[in-house]
Amino acid sequence: MSSDVAKSACERIDLAFSNPEANARAFKDAGGKVVAFLGATVPVEIIAAGGAYPLRLKGGSGDTALADELMEPVRELYLRRIFNRLLAGALDWVDLIVVPRSSEGLLQFYYLIDYARKFRGHTHMPKVVLLDLLQTPFDYTIAYNKARLTELKAEVEAVTGRTISDEALAGQIKLYNSVRGRFRNVIEQQGPAGTLRLKLASFGQTQPAAEFESVLTDLWLGSSQISKGARVALSGSPHETADLYEIFASSGLDIVAEDHDWGAGIYAHDVAENADPIAALEERYRLHGISMRQFVRAKPEYDVSGKDVRPEAVAFYFEENDDTLGWEYPEERKRLADAGIATALLRGPVNSDRCLAALKDLADQFAARTEGGNHE
Amino acid sequence: MSDAAFKSVADQPLDVSANAKARMKHWFNDFRTRSMEAGEPYVIASAVSPHEIFHTMDVPVVTNTWYSSIISAKRQSPYYFDLMEKLGYHSDLPRYLSLPMMTTLDNDPERAPYGGLPKPALILDRLRGDYAQRITSKWASAFGCEAFYLDATAQTELIPNWWELAQRDWETLYESHRLDYQVEQLKALIQVAERVTGRKFNYDDFEGEMHRINRAGENVERARNAIASAEKCPVSMPDQLSNVMAATWNRGSQWSVDHTKAYADEIEARVKNREAICPGQKTKLLWLNTGLWFNTAFYRAFEESHGAVFVWSMYSNYLSDGYRKYFDKDPLRALAARSMSMNEQLHLPPWMAGWILKQAEDFGASGAVMLTPVGDRLSSYGTRACIDMLERAGLPVLELSASMVDARLWDNDAMIAEVGDFIETRVQV
Incomplete structure (x- = not known):
């Protein structure tokens, strides 16, 4: 993979993120x-x-x-x-x-x-x-x-x-499945940093499938674009902007998985190709369409390929008027604690004092662990 | 006509109000004897779910809103709010519907009103908002009982003047594909209800129940028309609430038919005898959105000071306009029509505002006060557009924000001053 092509792919991702409607x-x-x-x-x-x-x-x-x-x-x-x-x-x-x-x-x-x-x-x-x-x-x-x-x-x-x-519907199902698969491979094999992963996931929502496939094919990450820092999974309210991801990154934390509806999870499930197209789409979007009304939500520590990313912490972010996702938090906190995973509760908006203070507490915990030699 | 021509009944509740209170007491004693003491199966159900199925099967139904109001009335809500926070539920989560679940999680019979609710046979909820499923599943899990979810399909088109179609042409109004789905859900619910309670659902009994609800609704319409056409309001808002709500909770019973008839008769007699709760009445007001259950005296706080009387709230005649569903052959489809449309009619802006404007016109109201619960996104939806539509139609609206379950947060003096100022400056007297 030539570095120029890879650079171009990253530029296209950034461009689409900052101006998502230009191609449309x-x-x-x-x-x-x-x-x-x-x-x-x-x-x-x-x-x-x-x-x-x-x-x-x-x-x-x-x-x-x-x-x-x-x-x-x-x-x-x-x-x-x-x-x-x-x-x-x-x-x-x-x-x-x-x-x-x-x-x-x-x-x-x-x-x-x-x-x-x-x-x-x-x-x-x-x-x-x-x-x-x-x-x-x-x-x-x-x-x-x-x-x-x-x-x-x-x-x-x-x-x-x-x-x-x-036939046309079946063809698009096949195409989108292919792109989802390619996305999962990029995430698994290259491990992009949280901000880039969010932008890449967003790219597929605003650009045509062929363009998405092209970017995924051309993308090859340099060391500065690969996940590093303390590994944190993000759960809760959606993020269409990278604001929270960037604050995490600047605090030495990287979001390695998320469960919101702009995150990588939207590419986790394919549509059955050997069934009636409408029936197959119905099943896929009813069961796996990430939303506030999704009957069973995925666990936040699992990535787009269904693998446990073994985060060091799960941060739960709930926007300021959340009336829904917060009901899951106490049980999730206990479940994760039993598994030895730390949790943090962040309340919106993203740049509010309370959100930043909670995030700083989380970052300080990791810093203390690192200083104490416990950081894996 | 001078004020002197009206006899004041300011301090006289309707005679039938005592019957309404007695009936609710009887209901609770029945529930206590049968389910709390003898362990008979009962069901916890949301207020907008089809209680009719369980009424037909003679299975006691407890609404989560009723128990929530009892917790608030006994001033226990602050304790359970603190518990919520201790358990890790963040402070912005809606509290009104979750208070009863907190008594179960707390598991302290000494503290919970009536010793707490015993394990039900079923918890029934309608998934209108996004959080109902989450609360209900946790609550059912805490009890170790089954939960049944009625999914909430969405109306595609909001045909104007819903109340003109809702009773006889509901097939057109609510859209056939939605009715088909709701009927399937009700059939599934009946199967589950029979299994968890061990009782049979009798369709003949059910049909009779549905007819009686329509008859009660006709009586409430008669009462509503008498109040609307009266020169001076003959019945207070608290009286309207206690009588109509008792009939609503007991809908389908012969008692509800007899009671609403007596209620309408007594109001008509008051109108005929020129009896008024505020002979000095100068203006009529509407109360919009949620009821102020912990302080019903507030509705009457402006009669002496401003001659302003609250003559209507959505509870005044929803049993008439919203519940009545006439049918030829299929009572289950009629129940589907009723049970899938309640919130929509009361909270979607054009449906909500259109109905309110109809009431304002018929009652001759000059202004309205809307109560918007704080910290409750679901209850806030549509309020701003509704106010927009009402104001554009010439009905001044004052919006009050308040907690529905925490009386500590209600500043009565400030609220009275705010409404008083609204009447003085914006309402045409």
Whole structure:
């Protein structure tokens, strides 16, 4: 692998992380259709099979003044920012937005868009559809979900004007499985540092599968990009930005695994290739789609390949208005303590004093261990 | 018409209110005798779940909200809040629905109200928010009992004026694919209920129960119309709450039909006899969102000072508008329609605000006070858009933020001053 190619891959990853919509806009400008989505439970295979560009939306770093007129401040910041962009017309170029019912916040976001369109005159916004994919493990849920995915297929067909055949869907399932496998290999064989792993995972959510595959093929990490420092697994609320990862890194800690829905875990599970495509997608996203409503969540110390990364600690980060994931913390803390793994509780927002203080405590613990010669 | 033409019943609760209180006492004594003492199977269920199934099977149902309110009323909530923190649950997690679980985790019968809840046959919850499954699974695990989860499908389109379709054209309103799913869930629930309680579910009994709920709803509508059309409010908010809620918790029983009829009769008689709780009434107010259960006297705090009377809250007639589901053949599908739509109608902005505006118009209300629970994301959803819609329609709204379970955090003087200022400056008298 030439170092120029590898460097180029890293630059592409950084570029996509800082400007995740550039390629989608170029695709649109060239006459293509862009179907945006939120969360990690929308089957991108369906969007891609229709010939549209699948783009997972991020909140970015903009303000929320417009959104705050209609959104309560307790809502997730990334949703307030996306809503602000929608109201401001910054996403009018998108052809369709798919909102999954994979958290109450997302569902309420869907209804609020409907409200803004009907009652506040924001008719400029792109069409938004709800994907009511449930995640309970019941037979009747499976039948319900398959019907919803078939409806989503029809919505994408309406946008692109192209019928999605089973063969086309099967082809995209195979392609995305291949890319997921390649991602897992890169993580396992090269062990990128936490920040880079997050950016690489994010790349696959905003760039086409072929581009993702190309980056994964070209990527070869130098020593400065490989995980080092005390090994910490991160559990809890999602992180679409690298802010927390960078603070960890600057404290001598590296996040080696995470369970949130922008992390590597979104590539942990493939879609069955020898089954009916809709049925296979239903099973994969219902069981393994990382979300607030995922019925059984993965253990945070396991990586994208299902291997125990043997972290020295698990840091639990809960955003400031978390009402859900914190219920798992006491039992998880005990389970990990029984396994000899330290835990830390970080409360949002990321740069708040309480978050930074808790992180410093964790870093100090590791520093003390190192000084005492106990650091492995 | 002068005030003197109205007879004051300011200090006279409705006669039927005593029956409502007696019925709730009877319910508790029955539960205590049968389940707490004799060990008969009972079920813990969320307030918005289909209790009708268990009523039909004569299985006692305890709502987690009821027990939470008992814990608060006995001023035990601070102890359990401290326990939550000691156990490692962070302070921003919603507390209202988790208090009962804390009594189980604490396992101290000396402290828990009524000695704590015994092990139920089942805990039933509807997965509307994201955390219900987590609390329920932990609670069931602590008890060593089974849990049943009703998943919450999402309404695709919010057809305006839901209350016009909700009773007879609910198939259109709630979307057939959702109803199909909910029926499947109810069938599964019935199977589980029969297994864990050892009792049979009788469809004929169930059909009778569903008809009686509709009849009780008709009575509540009659009461609501009498209050709305009265020149001066004939019944206080606490009276409305105690009577309608007793009928709601006992829905399906003949008692609830008889009681709501007596309730409507008495209100109509008051209107006819020109009896008013505040003869000096100058303006009518609506109470929005959650009830202020630990301080119901607050509803009446502005009658003497401002001539302002709270005439309506969502509890006044939800039994009428939300619960009634008429059916020809399939009572289970009607129950599906009822049990999958409650929160949505009461909390999604256009549905919530549309219904409130209808009440404001019919009651002739000039303003509204909305209570938003602090530290509870789920209860906050939609409140800002709802206020936006109400204000744009010309109904002034004051939003109050308060804890639902910790009376220590309620500054009564400050809240009275805030509402008083709102009435003086924003409400047309």
